[in-house]
Amino acid sequence: MPELPEVETVRKTLKHLALGKEIEKVSVFWGNIIKQPQDPKEFEQLLVGQTIQDIDRKGKFLIFHMDDIALVSHLRMEGKFGVYEGATEKPKHTHVIFHFTDGTELRYNDVRKFGTMHAFPKGMELENKPLIQLGPDPFNEAFTVDYFYKRLKKTSRNIKAVLLDQSIVAGLGNIYVDEALFRAGIHPERIANTLIKAEVEKLREASIFIILEAIDQGGTTIRSYLNSQGEIGMFQQKLRVYGKQDTECVQCGTPIKKLKVSGRGTHICPKCQPLHTTR
Secondary structure, three states: HHHHHHHHHHHHHHHHOOOOEEEEEEEEOOHHEEOEEEEEEHHHHHHHHHHEEEEEEEEEEEEEEOOOOEEEEOOOOOOOOEEEEOOOOOOOOOEEEEOHHHHHHHEEOOOOOOEEEEEEEOOOHOOOOOOOHHHOOOOOOOOHHHHHHHHHHHOEEEEEHHHHOOOOOOEEEEHHHHHHHHHHOOOOOEEHHHHHHHHHHHHHHHHHHHHHHHHOOOOOOOOOOOOOOOOOOHHHHHHOOOOOOEOOOOOOOOOOOEEEOOOOEEEOOOOOOOOOOOO
């Protein structure tokens, strides 16, 4: 699943390719992707004549700001946006096409068909689900040490589950949670409310560092992620624990282990991330 760095990379490339384009027609081929309004035909009609003014992001969601509409899209597991010449053949898994007046098309391709699109009146997107449920991004000014510490103190879940909870911090997924916990030296099964403030501060800094570095590298390509220009990310070359089971830890030489934590495959260094409780 594309996480914050991948979605941010898609946002940047789409902004270069689609900004200022006016929608002449919308074609929906798989109606289940459209969540708001529920009728795909109404969705198609709603966007005709709208010009893409800006493209933003919150957590793992893309936000297309238009004249009167904000289109909120989640890529889920395999979703991809790309801009193409209108005459080119439509790929098999293209489920939504935004036809522009200049003859180009913004196409949404999704092998798994799990992606979602919500269209709201401009200015209402943050007041409704799904965006209203999200916590701050890791590098948002609202994601302070005090905010993070207070949220962790209220839960007895393990720290990995908390970091994956988009209502607490938005945009982190399995890859970057594993990398941030390793950088902070914290075991993913630590109970969140046992972390002392110094550990919380270290974890916050690690999360910000990992996310910003991954954005700088264009995201991580493990299997299928490509940006909107068909390019892979490069952060996979800098991963220290994720996907590295049985290889030596870059810090201490201990073999990396793969566990299952909160139902997710999880990678740790047993020596650098000891499981202990601090109060």
